[in-house]
Amino acid sequence: MLHAGGAIASIQKGTYKFTAVHHGSRFNGTYATIGFESGLNSGYYCNANHVWNPVKIRKQGHPVLSAHYKTSSNFAGDTGLDMWFEPSPSDSSYMVMTTDVGKSSVEAMIWFSRPDWKAWAAQAIAHVRIDDQWWFIDAAHVGHGKGWTRVFFVAPNGHKGNVTVKNLALSPFMTYLMNAHLMPHGDFIEGIDNGVEIRQGSASLCGYTLNGLKGFANAR
Secondary structure (H helix, E strand, O other): OEEEEOOEEEEOOOOOOEEEEOOOOOOEEEEEEEEOOHHHOOOOOHHHOOOOOOEEOOOOEEEEEEEEEEEOOOOEEEEEEEEEEEOOOOOOOHHHHHHHOHHHOEEEEEEEEOOOHHHHHHOOOEEEEEOOEEEEEEEEEEOOOOOEEEEEEEOOOOOOOOEEEEEEEOHHHHHHHHHOOOOOOOOEEEEEEEEEEEEEOEEEEEEEEEEEEOOOOOEO
16 A cells, blocks of 8 residues: 655556655655555555455564665655554554554664764664664654654665665564564564655655565565
């Protein structure tokens, strides 16, 4: 499904491909979502697959992601991956995930490029090597009501142009979260989002594969 938070988004029906254009507010988040986030009401479109069975951590297989983003010459924003973890597979609406469940909800954002990465590096709680790449780590309790735990993995990359990610293994990020006591061992993967947060210009998600994730057919 397509999760568009403020941007003007257009999609090639039946595919993962979409183009997002900044519109109005300070920044817009737009993502291709694989998961059971029923409260988003965006509709499933990935390869005509309409079923997602949330998978328990350590039983997710070996998910590997590749993605390619193309941006306009005036693009300013972030490209990345957003993973949601919940204590129950039925925690599937936005309200439950971000307000009612509280600290049990964990959002892990893996930023492939951020113009402000140096600011995050300065306040990072850790600097770790995961899947042959260095990442700055920041974690905080955020949100409305009881809120949720948000963890940033920020790559030292402020590039504003095209971004390519090849064969990024996701399981090591989950292992790090559990070993660092930032996520319970018994959580479920509720959703995986891949896309952009735009402050200016436009961006296209032109290539996206997520292979090896149990609970859902390979996304291409």
